[in-house]
């Protein structure tokens with residue numbers, strides 16, 4: 001069977017369905033190909049189910065702390081079947097909503113199966129050969145499972161398989177101390193598992209400033225999570241109680257025995273079985289599709305959006321990719337991926353909201369910088385809520401007053417950081433922030449204050 005379309009979209013992650021929506025609105029016929037679950041990672045095995053679990057874990061944590069607020073309750077229990085069912089329902093509702101949306105698009109044909117390029121204009125899905133002048137690749141990524149010693153001999157979870165179960169591990173060993181590892185570590189610790197995080201780098205979330213890594217570590221350790229950084233020599237072996245995780249080769253046999261193991265050591269793009277070579281599409285050595293500032297590949301008429309282009313690894317970056325490509329193609333815009341300001345949040349509790357450069361990156365530019373800082377215990381809203389862990393800081397160029405970056409590790413940090421992001425995006429500087437009146441009592445109201453308490457850093 002063969003089919004000719006105006007466009008083909010491969011993958012229904014965070015960019016593909018919206019792209020299909022804009023293209024069909026413009027009167028084009030579009031084939032959308034999905035080999036697994038509609039909605040991709042965020043909806044099925046990423047943001048949605050994990051943030052649902054984060055909410056359950058937060059409820060458990062606060063139930064345990066209820067006496068601090070003068071609220072007397074009985075013993076706290078965790079019903080994992082209900083926790084799991086809640087997270088599944090939210091994922092499935094979203095997946096079904098995406099499918100209904102795709103099926104409602106006039107001119108859109110949803111095709112289930114694995115897509116593979118046969119040329120720069122043709123894509124095979126099983127028996128069907130699809131042809132189009134424009135092809136949009138939105139294939140995302142999956143958990144990376146490196147060839148670590150012993151990994152083939154032990155059972156392990158990735159984010160996908162762990163989210164698929166309602167099991168409550170007795171002792172969960174999490175390998176990888178970054179976004180995925182830390183979010184799961186705190187979730188399961190709050191549900192009642194013993195949790196050990198094993199990170200090969202010298203500190204957790206190694207891309208952040210050291211003081212942020214240290215503060216996150218203290219917050220997690222205070223909840224009983226064991227953290228082992230600098231674990232240079234990780235190896236696995238079967239053990240009668242589960243899995244033995246070796247940590248250090250130089251000092252005898254220090255190891256931790258876990259009942260279950262989660263690997264959270266990064267992602268890899270789903271480009272290894274896409275037939276990219278048949279279309280002549282270039283990738284880097286890790287398989288990320290090479291794109292220019294407009295997200296065009298080296299082959300005219302083919303774009304790559306979302307995690308598979310290596311220009312972002314978040315839902316909001318994938319969606320922003322869609323906006324850039326759609327507006328350039330259909331609205332005559334000239335949007336570029338390099339125009340966007342880096343922003344993200346780490347959903348441990350309290351969350352870390354981040355925008356722009358870290359202090360370390362700002363220093364490395366050679367500019368003279370000023371830093372404003374405040375612990376959350378001096379933020380009224382945090383005190384009133386008795387959620388006083390963490391701190392906020394802002395980094396400013398001393399000569400131009402430009403805001404270079406900010407971090408809010410604290411209650412509502414994921415929301416309050418937008419007060420800085422939006423001023424930066426609007427071209428404002430630290431003075432703009434200082435002069436903006438904010439609402440009391442909020443976490444955001446202290447952001448102008450720290451922008452007014454800038455100090456040189458040594």
Ligand SMILES: Cc1cc2nc3c(=O)[nH]c(=O)nc-3n(C[C@H](O)[C@H](O)[C@H](O)COP(=O)(O)OP(=O)(O)OC[C@H]3O[C@@H](n4cnc5c(N)ncnc54)[C@H](O)[C@@H]3O)c2cc1C
Pocket residue numbers: 010011012013014015016033034035036037038039040041042043045046047048050051113114115116138139140141159180270273274305306307308312313314315316317318347
């Ligand atoms: C545990 C976890 C938690 C996360 N939490 C957050 C968060 O809180 N906030 C955030 O911003 N980001 C988060 N992320 C990252 C976010 O999920 C991804 O950045 C986002 O989903 C990427 O979207 P995408 O559009 O690039 O691709 P994906 O969502 O990965 O979708 C790609 C789709 O393409 C399909 N596909 C692949 N190859 C083919 C093929 N050959 N043929 C047909 N179909 C194919 C796949 O089946 C998939 O459905 C999280 C990720 C994980 C793993």
Ligand SMILES: NC(=O)c1ccc[n+]([C@@H]2O[C@H](COP(=O)([O-])OP(=O)(O)OC[C@H]3O[C@@H](n4cnc5c(N)ncnc54)[C@H](O)[C@@H]3O)[C@@H](O)[C@H]2O)c1
Pocket residue numbers: 146148175176177178179180181183198199200201204205206234264265266267312313314344345346347
């Ligand atoms: N809140 C969010 O927005 C969110 C949440 C989860 C995931 N994500 C996305 O998913 C992506 C992947 O997350 P991730 O945490 O898996 O990857 P990551 O690349 O951010 O971190 C992997 C961690 O594993 C460590 N590591 C690598 N190899 C190791 C080894 N052999 N032994 C021990 N540690 C090892 C690394 O040093 C690093 O700290 C992120 O880039 C992020 O964009 C986002």
